[in-house]
Amino acid sequence: MLDKLTDSMQFSAEALKLRARRQEVLTSNISNVDTPNYKAIDFKFEDALKAATGEKGPMGTPANPSLGNGAGALAVTHKGHITGKGNAGQSTAEMLQFRRGNNAAIDGNSVDIERERAAFAENTVKYEAALRAINGRISTLKQAMGSGNQ
């Protein structure tokens, strides 16, 4: 029962974790705007989220049942075994890519500060959105738990 309650929050939690990670990546770009030979980096949020949640939909139901728990799940060979989630797919460190389409300046730096600032602002809002989704879920659960006492 309790794992069903937390499962529904798992998706938002993963999204929040990846938003925090992307915030760090964008900070890396912004703080290296004057560093010679630094190349701007980023990762594809959608792909990273798919890898982290094993393609689960927002309500905890697998979008593709055959991928259910992701590639890193434990094998179940006995009915007493628990499945475990594992760390499905690639980690975000492996998904980091150099940003394309930017021409490097004469010092070899390819950070476009306007673009990075815009991405940073966007990511901040989306982080708060993920946080709000979790908060909404928590308050729904709290309300459901307390309804008998009134």
Place this chain on the structure above:
Amino acid sequence: MSLFNSFKLAGGAMQAQTTRLNTVASNLANVDTAAAKPNEVYQARKVVFEAVLQKAAPGKAALAENVQVKDIVEDKTEAKKMFDPKHPMADEDGYVYMPNVNAVEEMVDMLAASRSYQTNAEVMNTAKQLMLKTLNMGNQ
């Protein structure tokens, strides 16, 4: 918690930009420091930044974990030779040597450093606000 790394990163960048600003101040302060010999004259200084990258496979994209000043290099262009026989530092031919500092260039560098500093301060502030909101999770 990856948001904590943002503090270190933005803080390191702010420190590096402060060093750059100090260098600009040094250059501007010495813009009129004359010398009697060409090898004694003040030379403009420039900072070179360096990113400390996290470990990754060679050729792969890696995240920076800090920004630091790698080196402060001196501008090797020739000193300005000025004919001024009345100057106390003038040599026997009446010449004094002035630093190769370009005041306009230094002012531009100063503005760029201050803007980068501001940007990093904003990044740090945003990270702080996000973390405080995260701490408040479930308390609404």
